Amino acid sequence: MPVTLEDIAEVSGYSRSTVSRVINGEPGVSHRARQKITDVVEQLNYHPNQAARGLAAGQMNNIGLIIPETVSFIFNDPYFQFLSLGVSQTSNEQDFSVMLWLSDPDLERKSINKFLNNGLVDGFIIASMLMGDPIIEALKSTPRPFVLVGRQPALPDASVVDCDNVQGAYAATQHLLKTGRKRIATITGSEGMQSGINRIEGYQKALQDWGLTVNHALIAKGDYTEGSGYFGMFQLLPEKPDAVFIASDNMAHGAYRALKEVGIRVPDDIAIVGFDDIPSADQMTPSLTTMRQPIRKMGNLAAEILINKINYPDTDSQRIILNPELVVRQSCGSSALAGSITLR
Amino acid sequence: MPVTLEDIAEVSGYSRSTVSRVINGEPGVSHRARQKITDVVEQLNYHPNQAARGLAAGQMNNIGLIIPETVSFIFNDPYFQFLSLGVSQTSNEQDFSVMLWLSDPDLERKSINKFLNNGLVDGFIIASMLMGDPIIEALKSTPRPFVLVGRQPALPDASVVDCDNVQGAYAATQHLLKTGRKRIATITGSEGMQSGINRIEGYQKALQDWGLTVNHALIAKGDYTEGSGYFGMFQLLPEKPDAVFIASDNMAHGAYRALKEVGIRVPDDIAIVGFDDIPSADQMTPSLTTMRQPIRKMGNLAAEILINKINYPDTDSQRIILNPELVVRQSCGSSALAGSITLR
DNA sequence: CTGAAAGCGCTTACAG
DNA sequence: CTGAAAGCGCTTACAG
Structure with missing residues (x-):
């Protein structure tokens, strides 16, 4: 019962082809048609069905964010959160959605392959994982592009965002x-x-x-x-x-x-x-x-590289290594701020 | 180039209908056919295309997890993480995937409606939001089911998981x-x-x-x-x-x-x-x-209720209010453990 | 600039 | 128990 492309075509009096062109901002449509169709879209509150769009176009505009279990548990720090925020932000800007996969100890093997191959996701970002993580094997056989956050010796040719x-x-x-x-x-x-x-x-x-x-x-x-x-x-x-x-x-x-x-x-x-x-x-x-x-920034960059690779598959893999920055506070004793603070 | 249902049909010598039945574990298939098809699926490493499946069946088996910006920033505590973990865990068990939506201040209005209506997601879980959050308005007009984590006076009839x-x-x-x-x-x-x-x-x-x-x-x-x-x-x-x-x-x-x-x-x-x-x-x-x-448990329950509602739309909305539990340690001075600890 | 038609990979009555 | 066929809502050559 949601509004479909066909509904828009019917109400506007144009064909589905023309409506599709307008929706996707393609050139080669008369001003008149574009105007009319835009109005109808607005009026009927039409939102394209992404599944249908993806099926037809062969691209879902979805990114998969993979967080291995180990990582999510070890870092009860905001690592996970900031990374998600960065990935999410950049993805949305580029009209991509993000699917989250948090590994489950038991289902891991089976489930990751499903996630990689269910056709819902065009590419993946993998948060730093353990060396020898079974996900690595799964990754080796994916035809889809992916970007690692944190380098991984077992995947030397992969795109990577890391800090030095x-x-x-x-x-x-x-x-x-x-x-x-x-x-x-x-x-x-x-x-x-x-x-x-x-x-x-x-x-x-x-x-x-x-x-x-x-x-x-x-x-x-x-x-x-x-x-x-x-x-x-x-x-x-x-x-x-x-x-x-x-x-x-x-x-x-x-x-x-x-x-x-x-x-x-x-x-x-x-x-x-x-x-x-x-x-x-x-x-x-x-x-x-x-x-x-700069974890959030690493998320931004990972998404950017990945989406670029999805849109232009011939792009070479990229490695971006950011420099961490020294933040001087009191605990090193070298700051002007540093009084003599005694712990008890 | 991924393997399709049709490929399985061809190789196994059965029709797409029969293959589909086997994939979905439906009854009314001969043991012989089931065996053969299962073998071929395994052998060709077939994974059903979820977009096609969703389009045909009218259900994507995707859950949308909505984290309002305010929440993700205020709780730099593991709130977000534990909730995601809970939602993710239960969803995976029930063969659902989770899509993440972290609100972006600028795009919020536009973007949330897209997320709610793009047909990729069958229902939503919304992490506790501010009162008066614009997401509330968007939610009011969704035909899709949703579950709130943390009650919301503006949505009195919604399904809720909360702690008391x-x-x-x-x-x-x-x-x-x-x-x-x-x-x-x-x-x-x-x-x-x-x-x-x-x-x-x-x-x-x-x-x-x-x-x-x-x-x-x-x-x-x-x-x-x-x-x-x-x-x-x-x-x-x-x-x-x-x-x-x-x-x-x-x-x-x-x-x-x-x-x-x-x-x-x-x-x-x-x-x-x-x-x-x-x-x-x-x-x-x-x-x-x-x-x-029990944040993680709240995530589990929210996913459970939502998926149930997706599968059985006639279900009434549910409100589950968990009791928080007093954990006695040293800071209240009543624990046997409590020595006299002096802060400095 | 516009439209008719095929096709993306599935599911689902319907017939047998 | 099995299969032929229509259809989900889009995109994309192709023709005009």
Whole structure:
């Protein structure tokens, strides 16, 4: 019972072909016809049926946003949200809709293939996944274009939007070195994720370039969760570090919690730099110095690249690597703002 | 070039009708035919085209998840994420996909109508919105079913999944009363949202039932943001409350921040109860006593009700109101766990 | 500039 | 139990 193209044709007195042209803003229609049809469309509140349109045109104007389970659980930070916002925003601007696929542990295998092949979606954006995620295999056999957010060694030729995690970790560590810290520890991100590995790499590189050797006792393994930041800090404490580069703000929360319990002061006794710049970073006490990762912008770019690839299939795959930005606050002890804040 | 029904028909030697029946698990097909067709489907890795299916059947098996802009920005808490997870989970179980619509300030009006009427989506779930949101008007004229997460006075007959905010605020406040607190203040949620209003109501009701009169100097207006919790607490301090019911955990973070700055101890000097039970509530120092709102479950239920309504349009609209649950931790001073934790 | 017709990949009575 | 045929609401050559 919704209004169809045919209804518009009938009421306006033009053929379906002409109506279709007007709807799609194609040239080669008389002003008179365009006017009349536009009026009728307005008047009858007509909205084209996207399923029919997609079937006929062979393109649905839908983007699939794939969020692997692991990611959505680990990042209880606004990662997911900001990414969705970015993807959604750009997609809407270009008249695309977005379909969401959050992986379910059990159905994963079956369900992802269905999502990739049900013809509803013209291309995909995949939020950073674990290395070895079964989704990778499914992706390898899709004929449809996709863009990864966060690079994936198993898919070296894919289009990617990422931030330069090596450079970011390098800059964070170097900032600590420049402010005079000597024993710089780190709590790492998940070893199962590319970003985790890259952030360790940047940390080590910065130390080496500064002429220091990497001390493995100063490296605590984390997995991006708050809890791993908490335990990681306790693991490091006996080594008496005077600074810690923590591979995510979320873990920094945990580390703060540990430091409070033992009464160690930030930044006086120990300087902290995080990674991500989640909203709460600014409200921690002391406020957290961190590397800002432009997640929303990464979502925008991923959508842009993907839609371009959908519209022009011959486009080469693209890799866009953004630089994270150092946001200096109080926790590193180098800010003008930095008073001497004691944690308890 | 993807495999079609016709391909399966040809290879298997049966007609499209029979193949269609097998695909859809309909009865009245010989075992022999079913077997053969299933094999071919498997072998050719066939996935039905959902657009074609939807067009023919008049149902797309898609759910639209609408997240108003305001909500996605205010709740930088995992609200959005957990809700999506719940909706997504239940939808997938029932063979539905979910389309995401995050409102964009500019395009809102135009874009929402398109989303509601493009024929891609059989029904909608709307995450709690502001009162007076333009989406409400659009919703009033949809022929398609929808379910609200969070009730909406302007849509009194709609299906709703909500938690009982009045009861929750009541229980939170009463808990403080029972533990002996006398001057109980509150920092309210957004006045523009039903939940905000209901939580004030529950707070007031609890005081009255306890024989106390409501003192407006003990009510600070918040809007669910961390910052409003921070300023709200400063506003309350001169009134010397011995307890505060804070209408969201996010605001409780802000309130903690304020209390640290002035050196007031929780729970010794002041008891705090929050609302939501976001993941970080457990990791605050002291850990936050709060009312747990089962957001993910609300997402599950919303999807369940909606899909049922899509499949059986004659179903009456349903209202499911869940009870939030008191989670006692340290900040209220009544837990066995509660040591005497001093904030600084 | 406009229209008649075929076709996108399915489902669904209808006949047998 | 199986198949031929119409139809879902569009787009897109093709002809004029």
